[in-house]
């Protein structure tokens with residue numbers, strides 16, 4: 001399978017700070033499921049941000065969907081971003097929209113009408129255990145409920161690439177396994193999945209690739 005994401009010797013520094021990534025090489029074959037681990041502060045979130053085109057590398061080459069990311073025009077960049085579902089640590093929910101509206105947003109933005117997506121949104125919200133919170137506003141949700149809402153929003157439009165940063169950090173192990181099943185199901189349907197996590201139990205649940213970041217580089221496996 002061709003790589004959906006490919007990093008060649010990528011470096012990233014924030015402002016004038018030290019290089020967080022110094023020489024990161026990464027490949028995400030189409031249809032793969034990869035966990036990304038590594039110590040706190042190693043650069044996992046930073047690498048994910050590069051993968052969803054929220055940061056530009058200081059050095060090196062990033063290919064996304066077969067294209068050199070540095071050569072993308074703005075519309076091309078936006079088109080690629082629409083193919084990526086992202087779950088962030090701080091959720092980024094829109095506070096004045098209900099849970100239902102937050103999850104439906106990617107479909108609404110892509111021009112679909114409520115009558116075409118309503119059943120899918122309701123089914124997914126029930127599946128992630130938010131069926132009773134559909135009309136709630138994000139500030140009234142618990143951390144775990146916000147996380148499940150963010151995950152539902154990331155997967156509703158069936159993205160080609162699904163990127164999640166500590167997606168089970170705020171939920172109990174039972175819900176965590178359920179969410180992992182959702183990611184597996186997305187992967188089975190063709191999505192390429194990249195999940196950053198500290199949670200070794202989560203990693204042990206699946207027979208998936210494991211990469212780790214250490215000293216600015218990406219290595220195979222959980223530890224040396």
Ligand SMILES: Nc1ncnc2c1ncn2[C@@H]1O[C@H](COP(=O)(O)OP(=O)(O)OP(=O)(O)O)[C@@H](O)[C@H]1O
Nearest residue numbers: 014017020038039040041042043044045046047198
């Ligand atoms: N916006 C920023 N500006 C400056 N430095 C940053 C910024 N974001 C992250 N860093 C620094 O980059 C390094 C890597 O951070 P990053 O969040 O990528 O690590 P991480 O592996 O995801 O950590 P954690 O597991 O704790 O979430 C840290 O030293 C952090 O302080």
